[in-house]
Amino acid sequence: MDLDFTAEEEAFRAEARAWLATRVPAAPLPSLETAEGFSAHREWERTLSADRWSVVSWPERYGGRGASVLEWLIFEEEYYAAGAPGRVSQNGINLLAPTLLEYGTDEQLARILPPMASGEVIWAQAWSEPESGSDLASLRSTAVRTDGGWLVSGQKTWSSRAAFADRAFGLFRSGRSGTEATKPHHGLTYLMFPLDAYGVTVRPIGRLDGKPAFAELFLDNVFVPDRDVIGEPGQGWRVAMSTAGDERGLTLRSPGRFTAAADRLTALWRSSADPSDTALRDRVADAVIGARAYRLFAYAGASRTAAGETIGAGSSLNKVFWSELDIALHETALDLLGPYGELSDTAGEAPAHGRWAEGYTFSLAGPIYAGTNEIQRDIIAERLLGLPKGRR
Amino acid sequence: MRFHLDDEQRAFALSLDGMLTAAGTPAVVRAWTAGDTAPGRALWSRLAEAGVFALAVPKQHDGLGPLPVELTVAFTEMGRHAVPGPLVETVAVAAFLDRLGDEAAAAWLPGIASGRTAASLCLLSDDSPYALDAHAADAVFVVEGDTVRLAAAAGPVQPSADPARRPARPLGGTVLAHGPEVAAAAAHAAGVAALMTAAQALGLGRTLLARTVEYARQRTQFGVAIGSFQTVKHRLADTLIALEFSQPLVQAAAVALAARDPESDRAIAAAKVTACEAACAAARAALQIHGALGYTEEFDLSLWIRKARPLRSAWGTPAACRARVLTP
CATH class of the missing domain: 2.40.110.10 (Butyryl-CoA Dehydrogenase, subunit A, domain 2)
Known part of the structure; x- marks a missing residue:
C-alpha cells in the first residue's frame, strides 16, 4: 500500500502547476453569479481550454487529455491551490458531459463537447x-x-x-x-x-x-x-441517474477545493487567532482533517477504480461529507475574521477579496443541490446499509 | 499509487475475522473482566500464531516487521471482535524496544513476537499514570522523561468504564536505560500506540454499526421495522460516513509510519481523533437504536459500547490530537 505518484503523474502535476502559476488572475474574478463575473469566468474557460486544461479527464478528441481519475485529482489540487477561479461551466462538465459520454451519440459528442470545453456554450x-x-x-x-x-x-x-x-x-x-x-x-x-x-x-x-x-x-x-x-x-x-452515479459526488466538488481552502484557513488562523482559543483551534483542525480525509478517500477510490473495481452508491457518502465540511470550514473562517466576517464579498474592505464571504454563501447550497443530503442519507441507508425502504 | 489493501492483506483480515468469530470473543471478554485471563491468553497465543505480534517485531528478533499497514489491519479485526488485553501496549512496547535497540530488545522482542510475552507500557510523560492490564502482563515498562524502568509490581486495578480494561499504577522496579534515546523511542511508541488504538476503534465502530443495522432491520414497532424510519436511517448513515472517512486516515497514517515520513505524527493524530470519535458516535447510535436492551450489561453489545469511550482518551485525547495536527 502506498501513496506514491509515478514520474508521469509528478510531471503532470509540475506542468499544471507551472501553467497555473503564470495564468491564474492575481485577484479573484468578480462573482460568477453576476453578469460581469459570468463573462469574466467564461473568458477564463477559454484560456483554460486553449492549453487543454479545461477538461483534463475527457478524451483528447473532445479537448481533454485523457487523464486518469488520479491525474484529475492532481490537477484539481493544483488548480485550487493556485487560487484559480470557480468553474462557470461546471454543470455541463460535471453533470451533462458524463451522461453524454455514456449515452450520447458520436454526433452529439462531437457537436456538444468541444464548445462546452471552451466555454463557448455554458x-x-x-x-x-x-x-x-x-x-x-x-x-x-x-x-x-x-x-x-x-x-x-x-x-x-x-x-x-x-x-x-x-x-x-x-x-x-x-x-x-x-x-x-x-x-x-x-x-x-x-x-x-x-x-x-x-x-x-x-x-x-x-x-x-x-x-x-x-x-x-x-x-x-x-x-x-x-x-x-x-x-x-x-x-x-x-x-439521468446513471450519470456516473459512481463518480458524481467526487467530480462535482473535488478534494483539491477543500485541501486548498483548509490551507488558507490554517494560514488565517495562524496569522489572526488568539492561540489560547482552543475551541477555534479545534474547528480549524477538524477542517484540516476533514479535507485530508476526503482527499485520501478519493485516492482510495481512484486506486480501486484503476484496479477495476466499481464504487457504486459510495458517491452519496462523498456528497454529504464535502457539503458539511464546506460549511463548517467557511463558518470557522468567518468566526476567525471577527467583525470583518459579516462583510459581503462586494465590500471594498472584505478580507481576501471577499473570497470567504462568497465561499460561505456558496457552501450553504451544498447540502441542498445535486440531491439533498436527506436524499443522500436515504440512499446510503438503503443501498449501502440495506435498511428497508420507508416513508420519507 | 495503490492506496487500497492487496489480496494478501484482505485475506489476512478475513482469516483473523474468521478465527475470532469462531473463538467467541464475548465469553473471553467476560472472563477477562472477571479476572480470569486464561481464555484471553489462549486467544493471544492464537493471534500470535496468526502472526499478529510478529508484525511489530523486526526480523533480527524473530519477527516479520515492523509492518504498520498489516498491524492496522490486525487491530481493526481485533477491534471488530473486542479482543481484550494489552494488545496496543504490547505492540507499542515492541516499537519502543525496537527503536531503543539495546539488549532489552533482544531480551523481550522474541517473546513478544511468539506470543509468550504480553507487555504493557506507561508513558508518564504522556499524562497517563496507568499501565493497561499490568496484572496480566509479563513485563510492564514505565518511561518517565529520559528513563525507562521495568516495573516491579502493579498497584490496585482502577476499574475502567470498560471493565475489560484494567488499568493500574505500575510500582517500583529497576532502571533499564537512561538517555535522550529513551524519550525518542517513547515518542515513537506513543505514535504506534495511537495508530493501533485508532485501528481498533475503527473495527469497534464497524461492529457497532453492523449489529445495529441488523437490529434495526429486525426490530418492529408500530408494525414496521424501525430501520425504515428516517431518523434511524439517517443516524446510521452518518455513522457509516464517519467510519468510511476514518479508514483512509488510518491507512495513510500507517503508510506514513512505514515510510518513516516526518509527517507521520500529524497523520496519526488525525487518524486517532477521527476514528475514535467515529467509534464513540457509533456507540451512541448503537445504544440509542437498541434502546433499553443496549443499556443492559448482559447484552453482548455492551462489550463494544463500553470500549468506545476509553479508547477515545487512550494514547492521545481528542484535544491533544487536534493540537498536533496543527503543529507546524
Missing part, C-alpha cells in the same frame, strides 16, 4: 420544478411528440447558472399516463434546449445574497429536435 440544469424537488420523478413538464422532435412545455426552477447560460438540459414527461407512465420515473425523456429558443422565458432568481445564481424557466411549446434527446425517449430517468 450549460444550466433544468431538473427541479415548483412541485418537484427531492421527489424529482413527480415532475410534470411535458415533451409531446411532433414532426422531427418534441414540443416541450412546463416550468422548471432553481436552475443553476440559467440566468446567464446558453443552453440547458433536463428531464421531461413524454409518456402518457396510464400507458408507459405506470410509475412516476417511467416515461421521462432527457433532452437539451437553448435558453434563447422560441417559447423559453428565463426569470432570474436571487440567491441568499441577492446574486442571480439560478432562474425559473417557463417553457411554452419549445421545439427540441430529435438530435437533442439523450438516450432513448422514455428512458430519461435511467439516463
Whole structure:
C-alpha cells in the first residue's frame, strides 16, 4: 500500500502547476453569479481550454487529455491551490458531459463537447420544478411528440447558472399516463434546449445574497429536435441517474477545493487567532482533517477504480461529507475574521477579496443541490446499509 | 499509487475475522473482566500464531516487521471482535524496544513476537499514570522523561468504564536505560500506540454499526421495522460516513509510519481523533437504536459500547490530537 505518484503523474502535476502559476488572475474574478463575473469566468474557460486544461479527464478528441481519475485529482489540487477561479461551466462538465459520454451519440459528442470545453456554450440544469424537488420523478413538464422532435412545455426552477447560460438540459414527461407512465420515473425523456429558443422565458432568481445564481424557466411549446434527446425517449430517468452515479459526488466538488481552502484557513488562523482559543483551534483542525480525509478517500477510490473495481452508491457518502465540511470550514473562517466576517464579498474592505464571504454563501447550497443530503442519507441507508425502504 | 489493501492483506483480515468469530470473543471478554485471563491468553497465543505480534517485531528478533499497514489491519479485526488485553501496549512496547535497540530488545522482542510475552507500557510523560492490564502482563515498562524502568509490581486495578480494561499504577522496579534515546523511542511508541488504538476503534465502530443495522432491520414497532424510519436511517448513515472517512486516515497514517515520513505524527493524530470519535458516535447510535436492551450489561453489545469511550482518551485525547495536527 502506498501513496506514491509515478514520474508521469509528478510531471503532470509540475506542468499544471507551472501553467497555473503564470495564468491564474492575481485577484479573484468578480462573482460568477453576476453578469460581469459570468463573462469574466467564461473568458477564463477559454484560456483554460486553449492549453487543454479545461477538461483534463475527457478524451483528447473532445479537448481533454485523457487523464486518469488520479491525474484529475492532481490537477484539481493544483488548480485550487493556485487560487484559480470557480468553474462557470461546471454543470455541463460535471453533470451533462458524463451522461453524454455514456449515452450520447458520436454526433452529439462531437457537436456538444468541444464548445462546452471552451466555454463557448455554458450549460444550466433544468431538473427541479415548483412541485418537484427531492421527489424529482413527480415532475410534470411535458415533451409531446411532433414532426422531427418534441414540443416541450412546463416550468422548471432553481436552475443553476440559467440566468446567464446558453443552453440547458433536463428531464421531461413524454409518456402518457396510464400507458408507459405506470410509475412516476417511467416515461421521462432527457433532452437539451437553448435558453434563447422560441417559447423559453428565463426569470432570474436571487440567491441568499441577492446574486442571480439560478432562474425559473417557463417553457411554452419549445421545439427540441430529435438530435437533442439523450438516450432513448422514455428512458430519461435511467439516463439521468446513471450519470456516473459512481463518480458524481467526487467530480462535482473535488478534494483539491477543500485541501486548498483548509490551507488558507490554517494560514488565517495562524496569522489572526488568539492561540489560547482552543475551541477555534479545534474547528480549524477538524477542517484540516476533514479535507485530508476526503482527499485520501478519493485516492482510495481512484486506486480501486484503476484496479477495476466499481464504487457504486459510495458517491452519496462523498456528497454529504464535502457539503458539511464546506460549511463548517467557511463558518470557522468567518468566526476567525471577527467583525470583518459579516462583510459581503462586494465590500471594498472584505478580507481576501471577499473570497470567504462568497465561499460561505456558496457552501450553504451544498447540502441542498445535486440531491439533498436527506436524499443522500436515504440512499446510503438503503443501498449501502440495506435498511428497508420507508416513508420519507 | 495503490492506496487500497492487496489480496494478501484482505485475506489476512478475513482469516483473523474468521478465527475470532469462531473463538467467541464475548465469553473471553467476560472472563477477562472477571479476572480470569486464561481464555484471553489462549486467544493471544492464537493471534500470535496468526502472526499478529510478529508484525511489530523486526526480523533480527524473530519477527516479520515492523509492518504498520498489516498491524492496522490486525487491530481493526481485533477491534471488530473486542479482543481484550494489552494488545496496543504490547505492540507499542515492541516499537519502543525496537527503536531503543539495546539488549532489552533482544531480551523481550522474541517473546513478544511468539506470543509468550504480553507487555504493557506507561508513558508518564504522556499524562497517563496507568499501565493497561499490568496484572496480566509479563513485563510492564514505565518511561518517565529520559528513563525507562521495568516495573516491579502493579498497584490496585482502577476499574475502567470498560471493565475489560484494567488499568493500574505500575510500582517500583529497576532502571533499564537512561538517555535522550529513551524519550525518542517513547515518542515513537506513543505514535504506534495511537495508530493501533485508532485501528481498533475503527473495527469497534464497524461492529457497532453492523449489529445495529441488523437490529434495526429486525426490530418492529408500530408494525414496521424501525430501520425504515428516517431518523434511524439517517443516524446510521452518518455513522457509516464517519467510519468510511476514518479508514483512509488510518491507512495513510500507517503508510506514513512505514515510510518513516516526518509527517507521520500529524497523520496519526488525525487518524486517532477521527476514528475514535467515529467509534464513540457509533456507540451512541448503537445504544440509542437498541434502546433499553443496549443499556443492559448482559447484552453482548455492551462489550463494544463500553470500549468506545476509553479508547477515545487512550494514547492521545481528542484535544491533544487536534493540537498536533496543527503543529507546524
